[in-house]
Each structure stands twice: as C-alpha cells, then as structure tokens.
Amino acid sequence: MSSPKSSLRPEILNPLFVKTTALKGIGPRLGKLVEKLVGEKIVDLLWHLPSGLIDRRFSPKVGDAPPNDVVTLTVEVLAHSPPPPGNRRVPYRVTCGDDTGRIVLVFFHAKGDYLEDALPIGERRVISGKVELFDGRRQMTHPDHIVELKDIASVQRVEPVYPLTAGLSGKVLDRAVKAALERAPKLPDWLDPAFKKQRQWPDWHEALTTAHNPTSEAELSPLTLSRSRLAYDEMLSNQLALSLVRLKARKRRGRELKGDGKLRAKVIAGLPYKLTGAQSRTLAEIEADMSSENRMLRLLQGDVGSGKTLVALMSMLIAVEAGAQAAMMAPTELLAHQHFENLKPLAALAGVRLEILTGRVKGAVRTEIMEGLANGSIHMVVGTHALVQKDVEFADLAFAVIDEQHRFGVAQRLELAEKGRGTDMLVMTATPIPRTLALTAYGDMDVSKLDEKPPGRKPVDTRTISLERLDETIAGIGRAIQKGAKVYWVCPLIEESEVTDLAAAEDRYATLKARLGNTVGLIHGRMKPNERDVVMEAFASKDGPGKDSSGPKILVATTVIEVGVDVPDATIMVIEHAERFGLSQLHQLRGRVGRGGKEGTCLLLFAPPLGETAKARLNILRQTEDGFLIAEEDLRLRGSGEMLGTRQSGMPEFRMADLSVHGELVAIARDDAQLIISRDAELKTPRGEALRTMLYLFEQDEAIKTLRSG
Ligand code: ADP
Numbered sequence: 001m002s003s004p005k006s007s008l009r010p011e012i013l014n015p016l017f018v019k020t021t022a023l024k025g026i027g028p029r030l031g032k033l034v035e036k037l038v039g040e041k042i043v044d045l046l047w048h049l050p051s052g053l054i055d056r057r058f059s060p061k062v063g064d065a066p067p068n069d070v071v072t073l074t075v076e077v078l079a080h081s082p083p084p085p086g087n088r089r090v091p092y093r094v095t096c097g098d099d100t101g102r103i104v105l106v107f108f109h110a111k112g113d114y115l116e117d118a119l120p121i122g123e124r125r126v127i128s129g130k131v132e133l134f135d136g137r138r139q140m141t142h143p144d145h146i147v148e149l150k151d152i153a154s155v156q157r158v159e160p161v162y163p164l165t166a167g168l169s170g171k172v173l174d175r176a177v178k179a180a181l182e183r184a185p186k187l188p189d190w191l192d193p194a195f196k197k198q199r200q201w202p203d204w205h206e207a208l209t210t211a212h213n214p215t216s217e218a219e220l221s222p223l224t225l226s227r228s229r230l231a232y233d234e235m236l237s238n239q240l241a242l243s244l245v246r247l248k249a250r251k252r253r254g255r256e257l258k259g260d261g262k263l264r265a266k267v268i269a270g271l272p273y274k275l276t277g278a279q280s281r282t283l284a285e286i287e288a289d290m291s292s293e294n295r296m297l298r299l300l301q302g303d304v305g306s307g308k309t310l311v312a313l314m315s316m317l318i319a320v321e322a323g324a325q326a327a328m329m330a331p332t333e334l335l336a337h338q339h340f341e342n343l344k345p346l347a348a349l350a351g352v353r354l355e356i357l358t359g360r361v362k363g364a365v366r367t368e369i370m371e372g373l374a375n376g377s378i379h380m381v382v383g384t385h386a387l388v389q390k391d392v393e394f395a396d397l398a399f400a401v402i403d404e405q406h407r408f409g410v411a412q413r414l415e416l417a418e419k420g421r422g423t424d425m426l427v428m429t430a431t432p433i434p435r436t437l438a439l440t441a442y443g444d445m446d447v448s449k450l451d452e453k454p455p456g457r458k459p460v461d462t463r464t465i466s467l468e469r470l471d472e473t474i475a476g477i478g479r480a481i482q483k484g485a486k487v488y489w490v491c492p493l494i495e496e497s498e499v500t501d502l503a504a505a506e507d508r509y510a511t512l513k514a515r516l517g518n519t520v521g522l523i524h525g526r527m528k529p530n531e532r533d534v535v536m537e538a539f540a541s542k543d544g545p546g547k548d549s550s551g552p553k554i555l556v557a558t559t560v561i562e563v564g565v566d567v568p569d570a571t572i573m574v575i576e577h578a579e580r581f582g583l584s585q586l587h588q589l590r591g592r593v594g595r596g597g598k599e600g601t602c603l604l605l606f607a608p609p610l611g612e613t614a615k616a617r618l619n620i621l622r623q624t625e626d627g628f629l630i631a632e633e634d635l636r637l638r639g640s641g642e643m644l645g646t647r648q649s650g651m652p653e654f655r656m657a658d659l660s661v662h663g664e665l666v667a668i669a670r671d672d673a674q675l676i677i678s679r680d681a682e683l684k685t686p687r688g689e690a691l692r693t694m695l696y697l698f699e700q701d702e703a704i705k706t707l708r709s710g
C-alpha cells in the first residue's frame with residue numbers, strides 16, 4: 001500500500017525544510033518579509049548570497065578613529081543627554097570615550113529606556129559604525145552594533161551585506177542566514193570527484209559557508225571557487241531534473257502517426273497565401289517525428305507573428321488523418337479563445353470538428369463536448385487547464401500542443417499527454433530564448449525555429465522618446481485615436497511592490513483620462529483574471545460599420561498584457577520607463593501592435609539621463625526585430641536573472657547561477673546529467689544517492705517522482 005507520504009526527502013535535510021519563522025527572532029511579521037525576499041523555507045536563506053560586505057575589523061582607539069571610516073570601538077559610557085521634553089527634533093546623545101578621546105553617539109527619535117539599557121553609564125561597550133566629524137568632534141549616528149565586551153567577536157569581523165527588502169534590516173537577515181547555515185548539514189558529495197578536483201571546488205558545505213563569509217570584495221565575485229560550485233550544483237539539479245522527466249516521457253513508447261495528407265491539402269488549397277520556408281521546414285520536422293515510433297517532444301520557437309498557429313494546426317491534422325485526436329492547451333481562457341477563433345476557419349477548410357473546452361464551458365454544452373471527446377466525434381479541441389481535469393476522456397488523443405508553455409510547469413507539460421497513448425507533444429513558445437537559456441528550460445528537447453516571418457509584414461516604427469516630452473506624446477496619442485488608432489500604454493514594474501506598481505498605472509490612467517476623456521481603460525495584475533478578460537475584450541471589440549465600439553481606445557496596463565493576445569487594430573504601443581524592462585520583454589510587447597496589416601508604432605519612453613549601456617540596449621530594439629538576436633544581446637548586456645523579467649517568464653529562476661557568467665557550466669551540467677542518466681538512471685549508486693539528496697535540496701520534487709513511479 002502506498003501511504004500518502006508528503007515526501008521521501010532524506011531526514012538529514014529536514015531542518016532546512018521548515019518555515020523561516022522556526023528561527024529565533026523571526027516572527028510572523030518578519031517571516032512575511034523574509035518570504036517576500038527569499039522564500040518561505042529556511043533552505044531559501046542559504047541561497048541568498050551576500051552582495052557586499054562591511055569590514056568591521058578596524059579597532060583603533062577613539063582618539064585615532066578617522067572620520068568616514070567604519071570602526072569597531074571599545075568605549076566606556078560616560079553620560080546620557082536626552083532631548084528636552086516635547087522637542088523631538090533634538091537627538092538623544094550618549095557620550096562615550098576611552099583614555100584617548102571622546103565620541104558622541106547620536107540617536108534620533110530614540111527610546112530612552114532602550115538606550116539606558118543598552119548603554120549603562122560607567123560600563124564598557126563595543127560599538128561599531130561610521131565615525132563622523134561634527135564641529136570638530138567625533139560622533140557616530142545610530143551605531144550599527146552595540147554589544148557587550150564578551151560579544152566583541154560577533155561584531156569585529158567582516159560582515160556580509162545581503163540584498164534587502166523594505167522593512168527588513170540587515171542585522172535581522174544576517175542573523176537569520178547565520179542560523180540557517182548552522183542548520184545546514186554536511187552532505188555526501190554528488191559531484192564527480194575528478195571534475196571537482198579539476199575545478200578545485202570545495203565541498204558543498206564549505207562552499208556555502210565561504211560564500212556567506214566573504215573577507216574581501218574579490219570574494220563577492222560569482223566566479224570564486226565557492227560560488228561557482230554552488231552555481232554548478234544548481235544547474236546540475238536543473239539539468240538532471242529535466243533529463244529525468246524527459247527519460248520518463250521517452251520510456252513510454254510513442255506510436256507511428258502517418259497521415260495521408262488529404263486534410264492538409266484541403267487547408268493549403270484554401271489558404272490565401274503560401275507557407276513560408278520556415279513553416280514548411282518545421283512541418284517536415286514534425287511530420288518525421290510523428291511518423292517515427294519514438295515519442296515526439298519538440299519545442300517550436302517562433303517570434304510573435306511568425307505563424308505558429310498554422311504549423312500547429314497542420315500538425316494536428318496529421319493526427320486526425322491518422323484517425324486519432326489532437327488537443328491544444330493554452331495558459332489562459334483568453335488565449336484559448338483566441339486560438340479557437342484562429343483555428344476555426346482552418347479546421348472548417350479541412351472539414352474536421354473543432355471545439356473549445358475551458359472552465360467557462362458548463363452544463364449541457366460541456367456534457368456534449370465531453371461525450372464528443374470520449375467517442376471521438378470531436379477531432380480537435382482547444383482549451384485551458386480544464387482539458388486535463390480528471391473526468392475529461394479522449395477516445396484516442398495522439399497529439400498535444402502546449403502553447404506559451406513557460407507558464408506551465410515541467411510536469412504539467414506531460415499531464416495532457418497522459419490523457420492519450422504514446423501522445424506526441426509539441427510545445428510552442430513565442431519567447432525567443434538564447435541557447436544557454438533554452439538548455440536550462442527544456443534540456444535536450446528537439447527544437448524547431450520559425451525564423452522567417454510571413455512576407456509583407458511592415459516593421460514596427462520604433463522610437464525612443466524622453467519622458468520630458470510626455471505632454472507632446474500624449475497630445476500625439478490624442479490625435480491618433482481621433483483617427484481611429486488603438487493604443488496600449490504600459491507602465492513598468494516598480495521595485496517589487498505591486499502596490500506602487502499599481503499606483504503608477506493608476507496615476508497615468510488618471511492623467512490620460514483628464515487629457516483625453518473617456519477613451520481610456522485600465523488593466524492590472526490585481527484584477528481577477530475574468531475581470532481582466534472583460535476589459536481586454538472591450539478593448540479588442542471592433543468598430544462595426546456605422547457603430548462605434550464603446551470599448552476604450554487606450555488601454556493603460558501594468559505588464560500583465562497577455563503575451564499572445566491579439567487586438568488586430570491596435571497600432572500604437574507606448575512603454576513608459578522602457579529602460580527598466582528586459583529587451584525581450586519590450587520586444588514581446590512591441591509584437592502586440594501592427595498585427596492587422598496596419599503599420600505599427602512603438603514609443604519607448606525613457607527617464608533621462610540614460611547611461612551608455614541603457615542607450616545601447618534601447619537602440620538594439622530600434623535596429624532589429626529579430627527576437628533571437630535581441631535575446632542574445634540582452635543576455636550579454638544584462639545577465640539571465642534580469643533578462644526575462646523574473647516571474648513572468650516562467651524560466652527556471654536560478655538563485656546562485658547567472659547564465660551570463662556561468663554559461664560555460666550549463667553545457668557541462670547537461671553532459672554530466674546525461675552521463676548520470678545513461679549509467680545510473682535510477683540513482684542507486686552511492687553517487688546516485690547523493691544526487692538524489694541534491695535534487696531534494698533544490699526542490700526538484702517533480703523529477704524525483706519520476707524515479708518513484710518508474
Ligand atoms: P504567431 O502565433 O506565431 O504569433 P500567428 O500564427 O498568429 O503567429 O500568425 C500571424 C498572422 O500571420 C496570422 O494572421 C496568420 O494568418 C498569418 N500567416 C501565417 N502564416 C502565413 C504565411 N505563410 N503567409 C502569410 N501570412 C501568414
């Protein structure tokens with residue numbers, strides 16, 4: 001009997017897999033902040049490496065303490081002078097000194113009792129902070145540390161500085177990370193000994209400790225032995241997890257799907273255009289995969305507008321020609337509808353039955369679709385996650401297309417395929433991904449690229465404009481909507497705060513409304529998905545002959561505009577603070593306009609002054625519309641962490657690895673993972689056991705499941 005075990009995680013790791021609130025000094029309030037910054041579990045603290053350091057080892061006599069230096073002083077507390085009652089502007093002063101001189105500690109808005117407690121008159125204390133000179137006298141405003149003599153070692157050291165979030169002090173985080181490190185066990189090494197030796201890498205535990213205790217600026221480099229090792233561990237887990245999942249997918253036999261080409265011929269005959277070279281080539285690759293007995297797992301990469309829909313449909317038809325069914329899954333209701341609308345006329349040309357199944361489809365209609373899928377009278381279906389619900393059955397699902405899959409997890413990709421037998425799978429993405437990144441996201445998946453756009457598309461006129469010219473820009477937009485244009489106006493993510501983010505969009509919405517009247521709509525991340533759909537649909541609604549659609553002409557948005565949502569008559573994209581976006585993100589956003597055969601314009605509003613790199617980055621967008629080129633450049637200029645914008649991308653979020661620095665290690669990790677799989681696919685050897693622990697450590701639980709289910 002299989003018990004509903006929550007996890008088979010090795011016990012040795014358990015102390016790391018509890019909430020950070022289990023640590024002393026982290027209550028519910030701080031726990032929330034820590035969670036926002038690093039994550040909810042103690043293990044997350046381990047991966048949060050210092051970004052700087054403060055050297056507190058310098059401990060001169062008071063009389064020798066140089067101004068503007070950080071020092072650690074041992075002093076006697078001489079006198080307290082609280083501010084006069086009722087005058088909060090005067091600081092609380094505490095005079096301290098040694099036999100060489102005096103220093104005044106300055107506290108604004110201080111609590112007197114706390115200070116009397118921390119700095120009792122006549123006693124000696126260790127204080128650390130920056131020395132200032134005020135009226136020729138030494139003072140220290142808000143010392144960073146005040147401790148008793150016996151605790152001097154905790155202060156007189158090189159202190160790591162961690163990236164922080166508002167409300168969380170460095171001291172608290174430092175203490176939490178220390179406590180987390182104390183819980184980190186020594187683990188059997190999972191690295192290949194020869195490789196580890198060749199690289200001169202330390203053990204995991206040592207690497208972690210060293211990385212958290214830098215003693216010089218040089219040790220903050222991502223290329224130190226310790227940090228490289230930690231980065232490699234992270235990439236190896238990623239690659240091994242992908243290989244395991246892929247191995248499972250491959251183990252199931254595929255089937256030979258061969259179509260007679262009749263349905264496809266009908267579609268081609270009915271199309272007003274010819275397939276592009278890239279479309280034909282890609283289709284040939286897919287057809288070859290499908291007709292082989294191996295299971296297909298192929299990634300179709302194509303920039304926005306490269307014609308992925310047609311490729312997907314033609315591939316789906318191969319399955320239908322072979323007498324089976326095909327399904328396409330999209331991440332949102334809206335995208336599913338859009339695919340459905342786009343596929344409908346093509347399916348009609350072929351004369352096959354196409355339906356849509358989403359969470360919104362209910363009652364009798366749903367029952368009918370479920371029956372059709374189960375008895376095979378429905379040949380093709382488009383839908384959302386609703387497609388993988390338990391009660392959905394297919395007569396014979398042989399081909400699955402997953403669109404914009406980066407919103408689906410690795411395991412979810414396989415879920416739809418599991419509804420069928422030997423189901424071939426095509427994953428579509430519009431995100432152009434450089435090779436190193438593709439490796440980390442998809443492992444050794446086969447890749448087809450639609451690198452040629454349908455002819456006749458006009459490039460989007462892309463311009464950079466200083467925010468100083470906002471007024472002119474708004475006036476111009478006003479004229480454009482008079483002439484019938486539809487406009488997206490995107491406001492950027494500010495910091496990590498959704499609240500300020502929203503505030504910026506709401507402000508802009510208000511300004512535009514004041515200037516341009518009721519033609520402005522607002523959409524943001526705080527809205528429920530169906531509320532967003534309503535706004536999006538209103539914006540997308542067409543002006544019929546003689547009637548004016550009531551929908552907004554300008555849509556102010558935070559960056560939630562769904563990749564892939566099509567509003568064909570939207571022709572202008574305004575992006576505010578373009579300098580804060582990833583290039584690929586900008587490129588994706590730009591791809592939203594000029595899709596209906598009309599010329600598109602993209603205005604990149606930037607806040608001056610713009611640095612050299614920022615200027616160079618934005619210029620790339622003006623120079624090219626090649627998403628792959630843009631992605632490569634972006635990776636080069638900014639590093640992977642920032643490149644795709646964190647959450648939106650769904651790319652694996654590395655905590656320690658930075659592909660722009662550790663890129664070389666990705667390919668090694670991939671080869672390492674493949675070798676491991678070929679020699680010890682069940683991870684049963686001693687190294688295999690250690691690797692298993694590593695996978696748990698990096699929370700690759702989905703991959704470990706594949707080991708268990710065999
Ligand atoms: P994607 O999904 O890759 O962003 P679509 O499949 O939506 O792109 O195609 C964009 C547009 O190009 C659609 O209007 C489609 O009808 C059109 N299209 C697709 N293939 C061709 C082609 N070979 N020639 C001309 N137009 C095409």
Ligand code: MG
Binds near residue numbers: 309
């Ligand atoms: Mg599309």
